[in-house]
Amino acid sequence: MALGKDYATQECSIARALEIVGERWTLLVVRDALYGVRRYNDFLVHLGIPRAVLAARLQLLTTEGILEKRRYQESPPRDEYVVTDRGIALWPTLRSLGLWGREHFSETQLRAFRHAACGTELGPYGECPACGTVVPLPDVEMVPGPGLDPDPTNPVSRALLKPKRMLEPIETVPV
Amino acid sequence: MALGKDYATQECSIARALEIVGERWTLLVVRDALYGVRRYNDFLVHLGIPRAVLAARLQLLTTEGILEKRRYQESPPRDEYVVTDRGIALWPTLRSLGLWGREHFSETQLRAFRHAACGTELGPYGECPACGTVVPLPDVEMVPGPGLDPDPTNPVSRALLKPKRMLEPIETVPV
DNA sequence: ATCCTAGGTTCGTTCACTGAACCAAGATGT
DNA sequence: ACATCTTGGTTCAGTGAACGAACCTAGGAT
Numbered sequence: 001m002a003l004g005k006d007y008a009t010q011e012c013s014i015a016r017a018l019e020i021v022g023e024r025w026t027l028l029v030v031r032d033a034l035y036g037v038r039r040y041n042d043f044l045v046h047l048g049i050p051r052a053v054l055a056a057r058l059q060l061l062t063t064e065g066i067l068e069k070r071r072y073q074e075s076p077p078r079d080e081y082v083v084t085d086r087g088i089a090l091w092p093t094l095r096s097l098g099l100w101g102r103e104h105f106s107e108t109q110l111r112a113f114r115h116a117a118c119g120t121e122l123g124p125y126g127e128c129p130a131c132g133t134v135v136p137l138p139d140v141e142m143v144p145g146p147g148l149d150p151d152p153t154n155p156v157s158r159a160l161l162k163p164k165r166m167l168e169p170i171e172t173v174p175v
Numbered sequence: 176m177a178l179g180k181d182y183a184t185q186e187c188s189i190a191r192a193l194e195i196v197g198e199r200w201t202l203l204v205v206r207d208a209l210y211g212v213r214r215y216n217d218f219l220v221h222l223g224i225p226r227a228v229l230a231a232r233l234q235l236l237t238t239e240g241i242l243e244k245r246r247y248q249e250s251p252p253r254d255e256y257v258v259t260d261r262g263i264a265l266w267p268t269l270r271s272l273g274l275w276g277r278e279h280f281s282e283t284q285l286r287a288f289r290h291a292a293c294g295t296e297l298g299p300y301g302e303c304p305a306c307g308t309v310v311p312l313p314d315v316e317m318v319p320g321p322g323l324d325p326d327p328t329n330p331v332s333r334a335l336l337k338p339k340r341m342l343e344p345i346e347t348v349p350v
Numbered sequence: 351a352t353c354c355t356a357g358g359t360t361c362g363t364t365c366a367c368t369g370a371a372c373c374a375a376g377a378t379g380t
Numbered sequence: 381a382c383a384t385c386t387t388g389g390t391t392c393a394g395t396g397a398a399c400g401a402a403c404c405t406a407g408g409a410t
Contacts, residue, residue: 012285016276039387051390052391053368055388075376076387089275097193101193216355227358227399228398230358252406
């Protein structure tokens with residue numbers, strides 16, 4: 001976290017983690033990356049984040065090894081940001097944070113996460129109650145919940161209305 | 176998060192959660208509260224946080240039902256901030272965030288968490304590998320790890336050097 | 351009468367976030 | 381040939397939050 005002083009005096013790995021992902025917007029960028037968002041403009045329209053801040057966050061997440069900048073076409077040269085294993089490792093944190101937000105501050109469920117192999121909704125720790133194992137993120141399927149706006153204006157939210165695997169790139173359909 | 180605009184456009188319980196606990200310092204205050212820190216001055220010296228910011232965070236966490244302001248003596252009137260169930264519910268999030276920070280950005284283990292009943296170190300989801308159950312926070316014992324400064328200057332860090340139960344108030348010994 | 355403690359508030363400075371404008375390289379349309 | 385569009389940014393003035401030092405208050409203690 002970069003507001004003048006950091007948390008350096010904190011002898012604590014939570015503080016270390018927050019130095020990296022504790023700034024405003026950062027965790028939402030990672031969340032979107034786990035959802036399959038990869039491109040600058042998709043982050044931009046989905047998050048409603050100022051362009052300069054997005055550029056700074058993508059830069060920082062890349063240098064910290066949470067995202068990886070990767071050329072996906074040569075002409076014109078275009079890069080996408082793909083989440084790395086280090087970013088995927090943030091999934092339990094984001095999952096439990098979202099669970100907390102839903103249980104304490106939300107009325108309806110916005111998204112559900114299921115074990116793609118058997119369709120069972122995940123338990124609080126990301127485990128499949130039916131299979132009894134913790135489901136790796138590529139095997140998690142995200143499905144829209146009842147509280148989600150059925151007709152969002154931006155194409156990224158529309159792409160995220162369809163059930164999809166986590167990490168799989170989103171398919172934005174131009175109008 | 177209160178920087179002009181909020182995350183209101185985000186239809187996501189992660190964003191809701193971050194509106195509450197996503198501001199700078201907030202999660203560290205909650206962490207300290209779970210560790211057993213309860214008093215204004217103890218938060219102050221342990222976190223090195225500006226006084227005004229601490230007052231604002233304690234206020235917000237209280238109105239959001241994460242901490243509870245409670246009079247602990249009448250003369251002179253003194254209040255302490257005790258973490259509520261809603262705050263305790265943030266433990267899985269903080270635990271996984273700390274685990275991520277340690278695994279990816281830290282060399283040594285700073286603190287270990289054990290099942291007080293059997294002494295077994297907790298697994299990644301806060302479960303006791305020996306007992307096979309998720310350990311409720313009052314039954315978790317925090318013990319200092321090898322990476323911790325053995326002779327910190329402030330009394331709160333000194334109090335946290337001793338193994339102790341989570342949530343139990345810290346015992347600061349005046350010099 | 352003075353000092354100390356706990357828990358704040360006030361205030362000027364600094365710094366990050368915001369939003370709008372601008373920029374650039376390559377593709378595409380006419 | 382020229383303008384326009386798309387993608388992925390940078391620049392910049394204005395604003396609001398964080399910082400840290402100083403100050404304040406109520407009640408004990410010396």
